[in-house]
Amino acid sequence: MVADARAFAAAGVEIVGDALARSPEPRVCFATGETPKPLYAALVAAQANGTIDLKRIRAWLLDEYFPMTASNPRSFRAFMHAHLFDPIGLAAGRVDSLDGSAGDPDAECARYEASISGAGGFDLCFLGIGLNGHIAFNESGSGAATRARRVVLSERTRRANAHEFPSLDAVPREALTVGVGTILERSRSIVLMARGSNKAEVLARTLFEAETDALPASHLQGFRGTFTVLADEAAAALIPNL
Numbered sequence: 001m002v003a004d005a006r007a008f009a010a011a012g013v014e015i016v017g018d019a020l021a022r023s024p025e026p027r028v029c030f031a032t033g034e035t036p037k038p039l040y041a042a043l044v045a046a047q048a049n050g051t052i053d054l055k056r057i058r059a060w061l062l063d064e065y066f067p068m069t070a071s072n073p074r075s076f077r078a079f080m081h082a083h084l085f086d087p088i089g090l091a092a093g094r095v096d097s098l099d100g101s102a103g104d105p106d107a108e109c110a111r112y113e114a115s116i117s118g119a120g121g122f123d124l125c126f127l128g129i130g131l132n133g134h135i136a137f138n139e140s141g142s143g144a145a146t147r148a149r150r151v152v153l154s155e156r157t158r159r160a161n162a163h164e165f166p167s168l169d170a171v172p173r174e175a176l177t178v179g180v181g182t183i184l185e186r187s188r189s190i191v192l193m194a195r196g197s198n199k200a201e202v203l204a205r206t207l208f209e210a211e212t213d214a215l216p217a218s219h220l221q222g223f224r225g226t227f228t229v230l231a232d233e234a235a236a237a238l239i240p241n242l
């Protein structure tokens with residue numbers, strides 16, 4: 001547990017630094033959303049002052065709205081370019097993401113699975129958590145073996161993301177996402193990030209309630225690699241014995 005956004009970001013930078021120390025070309029999967037913003041700002045600062053060389057990473061994204069063009073400023077691809085990839089000067093060829101404008105979304109999801117497995121999976125996968133326990137856009141009902149696919153977003157998720165759009169109605173109703181199985185089976189190391197008191201209940205349930213498709217994040221209990229929870233005090237408030 002970390003005290004605040006600053007400590008949260010510092011701990012995340014250290015984790016990325018470890019991945020860079022271990023591999024000349026670490027493969028990292030990044031989450032979008034409010035939660036990782038301080039981390040991405042700190043990574044940009046670390047790159048600017050020369051402490052780390054983020055241009056060596058290869059990057060993937062967890063998910064994307066559907067339909068959505070990458071050039072739309074509300075796309076997750078655009079979010080990652082604005083908050084991390086462009087400021088660190090990451091070459092475009094080192095980034096892959098699900099194309100929310102694909103004419104054949106099923107083929108696009110199959111392509112993405114092959115991109116991830118063909119590269120050897122993720123050395124490091126950053127995840128946020130939804131208020132309903134989603135990871136990536138794996139909403140309630142997503143099983144531990146699910147793969148990249150087209151999904152319908154829950155009303156709760158659409159409401160949580162509505163602040164990025166002119167109205168709730170403008171929030172896309174569908175998305176393309178990696179599956180829970182993609183995350184569990186293709187990641188060597190996972191960092192589950194949570195900040196703020198509104199995440200306290202779902203984080204505690206994720207870690208301590210029985211694993212269930214109703215709360216997809218709970219499938220992280222079955223992860224066999226290195227698992228880190230990066231939570232601030234408010235999000236960790238209901239976790240005993242910290």
Ligand code: PGA
Pocket residue numbers: 032033034035036128129130131134135136
């Ligand atoms: P948030 O989103 O970081 O904006 O809270 C997390 C998520 O929905 O996975």
